[in-house]
Amino acid sequence: MNKTNTEDLVFGIRSVIEAINEGKTINKIYLQKGLTGDLIKELVILIHKEKILVQKVPVQKLNHLVKKNHQGVIAMISPVPYHQLEWLVQAIYEKGEDPFILILDRVKDVRNFGAISRTAECLGVHAIVLPNKDSALITNDAIKTSAGALFKIPVCKVNSLSSSIDFLKGYGLKIFACTEKSDILINKIDGAGPKALIIGSEEDGVDSQLLKISDVSFKIPMTGTIASLNVSVASGIAIHQLLSN
Numbered sequence: 001m002n003k004t005n006t007e008d009l010v011f012g013i014r015s016v017i018e019a020i021n022e023g024k025t026i027n028k029i030y031l032q033k034g035l036t037g038d039l040i041k042e043l044v045i046l047i048h049k050e051k052i053l054v055q056k057v058p059v060q061k062l063n064h065l066v067k068k069n070h071q072g073v074i075a076m077i078s079p080v081p082y083h084q085l086e087w088l089v090q091a092i093y094e095k096g097e098d099p100f101i102l103i104l105d106r107v108k109d110v111r112n113f114g115a116i117s118r119t120a121e122c123l124g125v126h127a128i129v130l131p132n133k134d135s136a137l138i139t140n141d142a143i144k145t146s147a148g149a150l151f152k153i154p155v156c157k158v159n160s161l162s163s164s165i166d167f168l169k170g171y172g173l174k175i176f177a178c179t180e181k182s183d184i185l186i187n188k189i190d191g192a193g194p195k196a197l198i199i200g201s202e203e204d205g206v207d208s209q210l211l212k213i214s215d216v217s218f219k220i221p222m223t224g225t226i227a228s229l230n231v232s233v234a235s236g237i238a239i240h241q242l243l244s245n
Contacts, residue, residue: 085158103164
C-alpha cells in the first residue's frame, strides 16, 4: 500500500458516494471485506458505473490508514484530474504538433513516478499513460517528487495498455520500447515524428506482450559493473534520445 497523507483520503460510505457524485477524481477505493447493506449496494453500483478501481481489504488495513470511523470504506482522491487519451491526442495534432506520449508499464514506486513525470514535463513529453491497475498513484508524495510537474503534464489512466497502444498506432504514432532484452542500441534508432515510449516496471521491465506489439525496441548500453539503471534515470535517457533525432 502506497504511503499517503490524510488529505488524499475521503472515508465513510456516504462521504465516498458524494465524492463520486461530485466528480472527484478517485485513484482507488478500499472496501472492507464482507460489507452489506443498501448504502453499500448503492456505492458498489456507482463504482462499477464510473469504472473506479476497488480493492477489498481486511479492516486492519483500513484502520492503518484512518484512525477515525471509516465505516469500512476509504477513497483515495487524486490531487489532479485524469485526461482522456483519445481527446488528448486529437488536441495535440490540432495544435500542429507531433504527439510524444510516455507509457509507464507497472511503474509502482511513487517517487520513481514523480521523478519520471518531472523529466517528461521538462523535456516536452505531451502526456503520460498509466494502467488502471498495478501502477503508482498520483498522491501528494508523487506531486512533491515531480516538483509540481504533475500539475502541468496530462496523465491518462487506461484499462488496457495494449488497447491504448493499438489506438495510438491507429493515429500514426510509432511505438518504442526501452528494454534490456533488445539488441538495438539507443543511439541507432530514429525517433522523428509522432511517437510513444514504453518504460517498464522496476522489477521486470516492459511486459512481453507489449514488446510484441511495439514497433521498435532498444536498449541503453552500459559498460559498468552494475547491470541496470533506476527506471527514472533510464526514462530520462530514453526521452532525451528520442527527442534528439
